[in-house]
Amino acid sequence: MKSNYMKQEKMPSDILESNPLPTGRGSCCDDDDCPSDITESDPMMLDGLSKAVTAMLEGIGEDPQREGLLKTPERVAKSLRFLTKGYRQNPDELLRKAVFTEAYDEMVLVRDIDLFSMCEHHMLPFFGKAHVAYIPDGKIVGLSKLARVVDVFARRLQVQERLTQQIRDAIQKVLNPKGVAVVIEARHLCMVMRGVEKINSITTTSAMSGQFITSESTRGEFLRLIKP
Ligand SMILES: [Zn+2]
Numbered sequence: 001m002k003s004n005y006m007k008q009e010k011m012p013s014d015i016l017e018s019n020p021l022p023t024g025r026g027s028c029c030d031d032d033d034c035p036s037d038i039t040e041s042d043p044m045m046l047d048g049l050s051k052a053v054t055a056m057l058e059g060i061g062e063d064p065q066r067e068g069l070l071k072t073p074e075r076v077a078k079s080l081r082f083l084t085k086g087y088r089q090n091p092d093e094l095l096r097k098a099v100f101t102e103a104y105d106e107m108v109l110v111r112d113i114d115l116f117s118m119c120e121h122h123m124l125p126f127f128g129k130a131h132v133a134y135i136p137d138g139k140i141v142g143l144s145k146l147a148r149v150v151d152v153f154a155r156r157l158q159v160q161e162r163l164t165q166q167i168r169d170a171i172q173k174v175l176n177p178k179g180v181a182v183v184i185e186a187r188h189l190c191m192v193m194r195g196v197e198k199i200n201s202i203t204t205t206s207a208m209s210g211q212f213i214t215s216e217s218t219r220g221e222f223l224r225l226i227k228p
Helices: 014-018 043-059 072-083 091-096 143-154 160-175 216-225
Strands: 004-008 099-101 108-119 125-135 139-141 179-188 201-208
Touching (some): 043 072, 091 143, 091 160, 108 143, 108 216
Antiparallel strands (some): 108 125, 179 201
16 A cells, blocks of 8 residues: 655755755866766766757757757756766665664654755656655664665656655565555756746655554654754
């Protein structure tokens, strides 16, 4: 069983405040500033991606030869490889590296995990927060790994619904806990910048298992704890 619901409210502005959008010329990308996984990027792959970006520039009526765009295909290619690096990471392996035997059997919750992903329909960003909880059954996992596993799935082309379930399923599979609960609240730029242009809409999805489904009080406690 799972529950999905939508709600609309003001977005906490802290994400945008701590990560201001680039303004003005040159504020975004010198290659050196750009986070990219150059070391793990296959040059052949980057070459193909760069060519595709050049074709996109032509497709929108731009001139790929003008000065400001000369290195854009290469930058976009590297950026895309970074933003989709989750395809080359294994969430099970990541979690297994930090599993410990422990008798603690109350809820473990990591809330407000920053999340950046891209919708698979428009390849535009969606971003927000994930809250991840589980109830151990003899095994716990390093807390940072819960945030990392969010990233592994977020750095792929996604729909928020599937992303939520994949995080739940990975934790359930590796830890086999008494229950897992994941809630994601995110803003989708494909809704904000185009289409319905609903600037303040937030999409909330949830995926739960075990005691979070069978016990109303456990689910209630979780939902209370993640309230802003
Ligand atoms: Zn979209």
